Amino acid sequence: MDLYEYVARVRAELRELARQLVANAIQFTALVRSTSSGEHDKVAGYRTEGASEPAYDYEVRRLQHFGFRSRPPKDVWVVRVAASGGPTNNVTVAEDSTRFGPSDLADGEVALYNRVSGVELRLDADGNVRIQSADGKLVSLQGGDRGVAREQDTVDAGTLIFVPGPSASLSYVAPGGQLPPIPQGGATIALKGVISSASAKTKTG
Numbered sequence: 001m002d003l004y005e006y007v008a009r010v011r012a013e014l015r016e017l018a019r020q021l022v023a024n025a026i027q028f029t030a031l032v033r034s035t036s037s038g039e040h041d042k043v044a045g046y047r048t049e050g051a052s053e054p055a056y057d058y059e060v061r062r063l064q065h066f067g068f069r070s071r072p073p074k075d076v077w078v079v080r081v082a083a084s085g086g087p088t089n090n091v092t093v094a095e096d097s098t099r100f101g102p103s104d105l106a107d108g109e110v111a112l113y114n115r116v117s118g119v120e121l122r123l124d125a126d127g128n129v130r131i132q133s134a135d136g137k138l139v140s141l142q143g144g145d146r147g148v149a150r151e152q153d154t155v156d157a158g159t160l161i162f163v164p165g166p167s168a169s170l171s172y173v174a175p176g177g178q179l180p181p182i183p184q185g186g187a188t189i190a191l192k193g194v195i196s197s198a199s200a201k202t203k204t205g
Helices: 003-025
Strands: 026-033 041-046 055-062 077-082 090-096 110-113 120-123 129-132 154-163 169-173 187-194
Touching: 041 090, 055 077
Parallel strands: 055 090
Antiparallel strands: 026 041, 026 077, 041 055, 077 090, 110 120, 120 129, 154 169, 154 187
16 A cells, blocks of 8 residues: 555545544434423434434433523424533534424514414514414413403493483493492493504504
């Protein structure tokens, strides 16, 4: 073997060694266990394609950006990185799946989604903020449970009670109040209205 062939063989062996080191240190793999805190997730698979190849499984720590935390469902794809010096030697740094989330984002758009189809918060390409809940589900602000009125919604403004006669009287009962007994000949008048103006920059369905 001449020197050229020897150097070529050594270079090929070094490339293969480097490839194997990278393959063991960084893997595109499947999440097989998802935990609420992300501290004891698990990934598993085969080092190369095919069930006849050596299998692996690692307990991993899910790392995400500070201020944002999600719990990906089982079987999504993740990137596992072997890291030293932490509470675990294996961490995941990205999770994704084409089974979930929008597939129609325009250039520069951002969407927050989960595993429920149709649930989305989107910052769209025109600068709008769009919030969509699943059909019939709640959009709650500050933990509230009172509905938000919209422009053109009907408003219950209460009830007038009119009692005719020499001492005719007119009384008012606020919305939701208990109506008193109505004297003979008396009448009630339901006060209704329509919201005519609202925030021009906040829209709802």
